[in-house]
Amino acid sequence: MAIWAPVNRAFFKRTSTYFLVASLCTFFFERGVDVISLYIFESLNQNKLWKDVKDRFKKKEKVEEKKIC
Amino acid sequence: MTSVTRAGHLAPYFKATSSVVSNGLKPLVVAHTPAEKVLVHPLPKTSTVESLHGSLPIQGLKARVNGRGPSHVRFAHTDIGYPDFSAYRRKETQEPTAKAAENVDGRQSFTYLIAGAGGVAGAYAAKSIVTHFVSSMAAAADVLALAKIEIKLSEIPEGKSVTFKWRGKPLFIRHRTENEISTEQAVPVDTLRDPQHDNQRTQNPKWLVVIGVCTHLGCVPVANAGDFGGYYCPCHGSHYDASGRIRKGPAPLNLEVPPHSFVDEGLLVVG
Numbered sequence: 001m002a003i004w005a006p007v008n009r010a011f012f013k014r015t016s017t018y019f020l021v022a023s024l025c026t027f028f029f030e031r032g033v034d035v036i037s038l039y040i041f042e043s044l045n046q047n048k049l050w051k052d053v054k055d056r057f058k059k060k061e062k063v064e065e066k067k068i069c
Numbered sequence: 070m071t072s073v074t075r076a077g078h079l080a081p082y083f084k085a086t087s088s089v090v091s092n093g094l095k096p097l098v099v100a101h102t103p104a105e106k107v108l109v110h111p112l113p114k115t116s117t118v119e120s121l122h123g124s125l126p127i128q129g130l131k132a133r134v135n136g137r138g139p140s141h142v143r144f145a146h147t148d149i150g151y152p153d154f155s156a157y158r159r160k161e162t163q164e165p166t167a168k169a170a171e172n173v174d175g176r177q178s179f180t181y182l183i184a185g186a187g188g189v190a191g192a193y194a195a196k197s198i199v200t201h202f203v204s205s206m207a208a209a210a211d212v213l214a215l216a217k218i219e220i221k222l223s224e225i226p227e228g229k230s231v232t233f234k235w236r237g238k239p240l241f242i243r244h245r246t247e248n249e250i251s252t253e254q255a256v257p258v259d260t261l262r263d264p265q266h267d268n269q270r271t272q273n274p275k276w277l278v279v280i281g282v283c284t285h286l287g288c289v290p291v292a293n294a295g296d297f298g299g300y301y302c303p304c305h306g307s308h309y310d311a312s313g314r315i316r317k318g319p320a321p322l323n324l325e326v327p328p329h330s331f332v333d334e335g336l337l338v339v340g
Contacts, residue, residue, distance in 0.1 A: 026189045
């Protein structure tokens with residue numbers, strides 16, 4: 001397997017490099033999982049989240065403030 | 070059925086006699102055998118080590134059954150199948166002639182990749198568990214929301230010290246006069262007990278923000294009193310100047326300056 005030879009030599013042979021690569025991958029993995037899961041959550045709960053309904057409530061608050069003044 | 074017992078080099082004697090000569094062991098078979106039917110291998114003629122060893126009467130008795138030629142001696146390895154490990158072998162190593170060096174990278178990479186993926190996922194899981202429990206020790210959001218106060222500075226006249234309550238402690242906000250500012254700026258730092266220049270204690274020299282707890286035993290000092298025109302602690306007589314620094318009395322440290330910031334010209338946020 002010509003593809004695997006450089007990968008194996010570069011990353012997997014030495015335990016220290018292996019751990020370094022694993023921890024670097026963890027960083028990107030974490031970011032990826034967080035972004036993807038947030039995207040799934042937001043697409044499932046569309047039009048229910050605060051950022052979607054914020055405008056409706058903000059207008060009301062302004063009206064109330066005017067009344068108080 | 071006839072049986073012949075052979076015991077090493079005693080065998081020739083069996084040919085001549087029909088009775089078994091005891092060689093110390095219990096006789097296996099006592100049989101009358103006609104001389105022409107005796108089936109015993111002739112002793113090897115060559116005197117190699119192996120043949121001589123074979124002729125010694127030190128081995129077990131070997132029985133021959135049936136006149137139709139020598140029966141096989143059963144050895145364990147002859148009829149047990151060679152174990153087949155092909156179910157456990159990788160595809161690359163099924164062929165016994167395959168060279169390990171040609172496919173070792175692929176095999177090792179697969180193994181390490183699987184283990185590494187598990188490690189990455191495990192590290193992510195461990196990190197989120199640890200952050201979950203560590204963040205549970207932090208202050209709650211409602212506490213943090215109360216932990217900041219906003220103060221409108223236009224309500225405090227010049228030369229006055231106003232007390233607020235902040236995180237359960239008194240907070241002194243002092244609008245200093247030009248005279249006080251120049252006095253505190255001019256104090257030589259090396260004469261102080263807790264040496265801090267006025268600029269280190271204030272962000273805007275007009276405003277002094279300190280926590281009103283005496284650093285001696287925790288009394289609340291009185292504003293605009295004492296020998297230095299700042300704060301005076303009535304409990305044990307500690308004198309603080311208009312920058313909240315200890316100048317006289319038992320207190321060891323200056324009054325604490327909380328983290329604060331001036332959001333815009335008229336608004337101060339403490340916390």
